[in-house]
Amino acid sequence: MDISIAESAGKMKQEIHRKKNRGMPVRGAAWGLAIALTGCGAAPIRQQTSVDTAMGTIVSQTLYVQETEWPASEEDWEELPESPCASVMGILKELEEQELSWRIEGSEVARINALADQGEAGEDLSLGQGEQGIFASLSAAMGETLARIWQVSMDSGGALDVTLGRLSRLWNLDGTDFSRIPEEGQVRDALKDTGFGRVQFPENGIWLPPGMQLDLGAVGKGIACDRVRAYLNSRPQITGAVVAVGGSVVTYGQKPDGSPWKVAIVHPREEGSYLGVLSLTGEQFVSTSGDYERYVTVDGVRYHHILDPATGYPARSGLCSVTIVCGSGLLADALSTACFVLGSEQGLDLAKSYGAEALLVEEDGTLRMTEGMREIFSAQE
Numbered sequence: 217m218d219i220s221i222a223e224s225a226g227k228m229k230q231e232i233h234r235k236k237n238r239g240m241p242v243r244g245a246a247w248g249l250a251i252a253l254t255g256c257g258a259a260p261i262r263q264q265t266s267v268d269t270a271m272g273t274i275v276s277q278t279l280y281v282q283e284t285e286w287p288a289s290e291e292d293w294e295e296l297p298e299s300p301c302a303s304v305m306g307i308l309k310e311l312e313e314q315e316l317s318w319r320i321e322g323s324e325v326a327r328i329n330a331l332a333d334q335g336e337a338g339e340d341l342s343l344g345q346g347e348q349g350i351f352a353s354l355s356a357a358m359g360e361t362l363a364r365i366w367q368v369s370m371d372s373g374g375a376l377d378v379t380l381g382r383l384s385r386l387w388n389l390d391g392t393d394f395s396r397i398p399e400e401g402q403v404r405d406a407l408k409d410t411g412f413g414r415v416q417f418p419e420n421g422i423w424l425p426p427g428m429q430l431d432l433g434a435v436g437k438g439i440a441c442d443r444v445r446a447y448l449n450s451r452p453q454i455t456g457a458v459v460a461v462g463g464s465v466v467t468y469g470q471k472p473d474g475s476p477w478k479v480a481i482v483h484p485r486e487e488g489s490y491l492g493v494l495s496l497t498g499e500q501f502v503s504t505s506g507d508y509e510r511y512v513t514v515d516g517v518r519y520h521h522i523l524d525p526a527t528g529y530p531a532r533s534g535l536c537s538v539t540i541v542c543g544s545g546l547l548a549d550a551l552s553t554a555c556f557v558l559g560s561e562q563g564l565d566l567a568k569s570y571g572a573e574a575l576l577v578e579e580d581g582t583l584r585m586t587e588g589m590r591e592i593f594s595a596q597e
Contacts, residue, residue, distance in 0.1 A: 259283055261455055261472050266301035270308040271316070271436060273462030277301050280456040280472055300454060307443050308461065315358060316436050318381060318429065328352045328422065329381060329429045349416070349423035362422065364546055365435060369412045372554035372566055377525035379415065381429025382406040387523065397514055403528040410525060437464035438503055438549025445499065445545065463509065464549055465502040483596070484508045484537040484577055491577065492595040494541065503548035505556045506537035506577075524557050533559035536579050541592065542572035560584050 259282050266277040279300050317323045332350045354362070362378075369376045383406045386398045398406075409427040416423040424430075432439070440461045448454050448468045456469035458477050467477040476495040483489040484506045494502060507520035507530070524531040538556045540548045551572055555563030560576050564584060567574035573589040585593065 264299075264301050266305075268301075268305050270305060271312045271440060271461065273437065274460075275305065275308060275462075276460045277304060278458050279454055280469070281451075282453050282455055300451065304444055304447060304459060307447055308440050311440055311443055312436075315355075316432050316439065318431055324355060324358050325430050325432060328354075328424075332424050332426060332428050334426070348426070350426055351418070351421055351423055353421045354417075359417070359420065359422075361432075361435075361439060361546065363417060365432075365550060366412060366415070366417070368547070368550040368554060371569065372558060374411075374413060374525050375557040375566075376434060376550050376554040377410060377412045378430055378432050378434060379410045379412045379424070379428050380523055380525060381431040382409045382427075383523055383528050384431045384433065385429075387521075397519060407528045410528075412525075434553040435546055435549045437461045438501065438545035438547070440464065441466040441501055441545030441548075445501075463504045463506075463552075464545060466545060467496050467498070467500045467502075470498070481537075481539050481575070481593075482506070482508070485581070490596045491537070492593055494539075494592050495594065496541070496592060499543070500541055501543065501545045501548040502539065502541050503545070503552040504537060504539040505552040507556075508536065522553060522556050531557045533557055533563075534579055535559060535563070535576055537575075537577040538563065539575040540567060540572050541574075541589065542570065547572065 261280050261282045264277070264279045264281060266275075268275050281300055313320050313323060315324045318325050318329055320326055331352045334350070365376065365378055369378075383403070386402055386406050388396060409425070409429065411428075414425055414428070441459065441464050444459050444461070445466050445468060448457055448466075454469065456471050458465065458467045458479070465479050467479070471477065476497050477500075479494040479496060479502050480490045481492055481494065481504060483491040485508070496502070505522055507518060507522065509521060511518050511520035511530075513519070518530075520530045522531050523529065524533075533556060535556050538552045540551045540555065542548050542551070547570060551567055551570060551574070555566055555574060555576065558566060560578060563576055564574055564586065568586060573586045573592065575586075575589050575593055576584040578584065583595070
């Protein structure tokens with residue numbers, strides 16, 4: 217069983233809606249029958265599938281696991297703490313609650329934002345050009361994450377920027393009502409508190425201007441896929457997996473029959489349709505950013521959730537979808553956003569500079585892609 221971005225965005229939303237209407241919890245895991253043997257007397261490989269929610273999106277999993285002991289029923293398995301799918305969900309929820317969420321008090325990002333929001337500059341924390349800064353300590357993991365994001369931000373000329381927290385809240389990107397268009401003056405004011413290039417990284421910490429707010433939403437799902445990959449690597453019983461966290465996907469190992477993983481890409485303008493399918497082998501990361509994921513049309517203008525850091529408004533680059541395939545979840549997520557903001561020519565150049573494969577869909581339906589993408593992408597007929 218393959219998983220697809222399209223299924224995550226479509227069928228699984230229908231499943232969640234159905235369960236909510238029935239008053240059922242929005243989660244599920246199921247074990248299939250033994251589907252392969254690794255040799256005479258070897259333990260069977262079984263398939264476990266799961267649909268759940270974390271980090272504000274749908275998480276769908278298909279894992280192939282070689283085990284020697286199995287629960288008598290699906291209900292029994294769901295109660296076991298060592299369930300692989302349950303472990304993945306635990307990792308994602310911990311990542312959100314302890315590190316990435318700006319909403320959850322106590323998370324690392326929320327702590328940094330709270331310090332910056334105090335608006336009191338340190339006495340000797342000069343950020344250059346006469347600007348004072350707030351210092352916040354960083355965990356090793358967050359320090360490495362922000363350093364990698366900073367590099368993509370610099371390489372993209374600022375097209376990727378995780379200091380858009382005030383703009384994100386102004387546009388209510390994480391809320392339930394995305395129909396309110398802010399006034400120009402509000403956008404200009406919020407822009408004053410952005411600019412990842414203004415941030416510095418002293419040893420074991422970060423300096424940022426007072427009032428600046430981090431929002432790692434542009435890369436959070438990719439980071440989640442990296443954490444999932446690390447978990448899969450730690451479990452030799454898991455012989456293959458494909459896990460989708462919203463529009464970010466990680467494939468791992470191989471299917472029991474040896475066939476490629478199939479990851480479908482949503483058509484950005486034909487609801488319920490696929491643009492095409494990626495055929496992937498081994499460990500790969502896929503991330504898709506598009507203007508169809510969250511948007512509202514006001515006076516004939518589509519306002520979507522991918523903001524241009526230069527203007528504070530939804531990016532107008534001539535693209536409606538970008539898909540990146542590479543060897544890192546964070547990088548795939550970062551590049552899909554940056555390439556969307558940059559547009560076709562600069563976006564392709566950026567992806568190539570990182571050795572990533574890219575598929576860019578222009579607003580008129582034209583497909584632009586790297587040479588490597590042509591080998592793994594099959595357009596829907």
